[in-house]
Amino acid sequence: MDWIPVFLVTFKGLVLATGMFFAIKWHYDQGKKGKQQADERRTVLRASGKVAAVFMLSLLGLGLFTVALIRMLNLDMG
Template sequence: MDWVLIAFATFKGLVFVTGMYFAIKWHYDREKLQADRRVLLRTGARYGAVFVVLLLALLALTFGLARMLGMDLSLP
């Protein structure tokens, strides 16, 4: 079970690095972008939709892994 800690720590590191990259990129692009409000709202909605899809995929992956490992996921 030592590989679990390594795998989760690596995943967490990748998530943080990816998040910081996109945060810095967003702030940099925000200064360069001289767009109107409609474009910004569309971009924000797109990022929100991607976030929700990735969140649902992570949830499905988590429950799939839990079932594969034989964990009981039923409510009491």
């Protein structure tokens, strides 16, 4: 019996099995990475929403303070 085909088929099987293992591992890691990036994106969006809310509240407060000051000093608004 010739051992070359047996060796080459065995080697080919090992190479394909190793390739499939690393392909599955890579896809699994990419899925975890995507979930982690989604969590980071959610955190950044939440923080930027808080900053925008604080900015809008401070802008509203400044506007109300300005109107109160104008009325207190009897200035013409129109």
